[in-house]
Amino acid sequence: MSVLFFLQLKRALRAVPRIIAGAIIPLFLACMAVFFAQKMHLQNTATVLSPVALVNHDSEAYLDFILPMITESEAAGNFSFVKMEESEAMEALKAGTVCAALVFPQNMFEGILNAENIPARLYLPGGDSFPSLLIGKFAEAGALTLGSAQAGIYAASDLYYEYGLKEHLSDIFYDINTANLKYALSRETAFSVKSVTATGELSFIEYYGCTLFLCLLLFFGSGMGSFLGTPAPKTFSEQLRRNGMGALSMEFSLFLPLFLFYLIFTFLLGGIASKLLPTFTLNGSTVLLLLCMALCFSVFTQLIYSFAKNAGRGLLLLTFLGLLMILVAGGFLPYAFLPKSFSQISAFLPLGTCLTGLRKAIGGTPELWDILLPLLHSVILFCLLILLSLFRRKEVRA
């Protein structure tokens, strides 16, 4: 078996340049898929920018100070405010060219100061479209903010009344209003601004870097598998059997070089990733994860090729299943754009667990479970491979 193992290794070594050349085309296609997925993702984010009609009937001087603070605030970043007449705004709302119409009635800001409370009117179209819901929530939050400002003004007024300074109140109205409004509006800073993306804690580069890592392994492995994973020609295996080599030994002599190649390639890619991504370090747990990934990929490749019986079928099946698993594991489009069940299914897919583990490793340190899952899959696939070999041996005997 040792002679066969070394010769298989030698055979695969000679095939490496051809395999790498063969992997370039599918890799290019995968890169294109990743690129367009990312492009689509970014495009979706941009479409959230929704127009809101702003109708102002108030002639209050403060409005020039307050309005830009609202419209230019970060929280309102998803909306573009367009000043309109009320009739024009209603028409636009009906036509669906704006997602909401915000009407400031006459004396609204004066009403806030003297407790008359003339509310602003917010018109939303029917249905529950995302921009409409967003502006509804935004208005609700704005009302609460203004409410707190108003409460501050009342508290200051009450204090002046309490201490018999009512006649001085008009002198300091401007200062109180300015101070309180400033206080109320600057409360926004109390909320931390956090960008939430569909890729979670990972940046786009890190997220799609993981996908690329797996695609590289898959395409390299499918080429290597067509040399090593494919069962030997019938006459060759018959001769080996005559020489006392069993079906399992034959599988091992093919599997060991395949594993060795996967191991080298995985760590090579791991090394490159650690240089390019500062969050990815080759520590103990990451090394263990890469080892389990190499094992998982080798057993998966060997099983597929052994099942397919010939190189062409094996190549097609491995590429198709591999890409499907990467897709289900959110490799091309993040889970936010995929059916909810996909994230649950991916835990049962060998390449899905590898991708999840790799994302965790790039985002920080993989947990024990992230390492164990690919290992567990390897063990299950290995048992299937042994069963398949034994079945094939019985088939040959029959």
Place this chain on the structure above:
Amino acid sequence: MYCAEHISFSYRKKEVLRDVSFTAKEGDFIGIVGKNGCGKSTLLSVLAGVRRPAGGTISFEGAPMFSKKSIPADIIGYVPQLNPLLPELSVRDNLKLWLRNSAVSPESLYLQMGLTDYLRVPVAKLSEGLKKRVSIASVLQNSPKILILDEPSAALDMPCKEVIHEQLQSFAKNGGIVLFTTHEEAEFSLCNTLYILKDGMLHPAPDTQDMHLLIQQF
């Protein structure tokens, strides 16, 4: 003495070999002829130990063959119709794979077989004739007592056939037993015993020089 007695073999319900018996002694050059699909390759694979017979016994020097898991390469060498070679590897690597006793240096055999110049060449780049020579050398290097070949000269040109024939004749002259199947009329003359496989049974060919009559028989 190589002896096969009452050998039978079936592929599921289809009976391919029925009560096949023959004896071969040292120096015998035995040819087996028959129609396509009559079971010649199956018979050779059974005699070589690739397939287990459904019935009957095979023995060499009185001892039953194939009772162990592996067949000693120094007793039976088997060259199947399709060459058992890895095309990406060199001739030397392929020969090394099938060499049982690494202490033996088979360089003189490679020289006799005309392979010395091709030892570093990948098998994929060789002609069919050279590939067949490599296959034969891969079994001869283990110095077997019996050489079983399945159509060794099929689709080869004349010079290649001659090299192979010379080698096989030399093997038989040195006390080996050659057992092979053929469709080639010219190879009938090499044999000291010729059998016809018909309806799963092995019949000795009539002692005749009229080859056309012999061909009509099968």
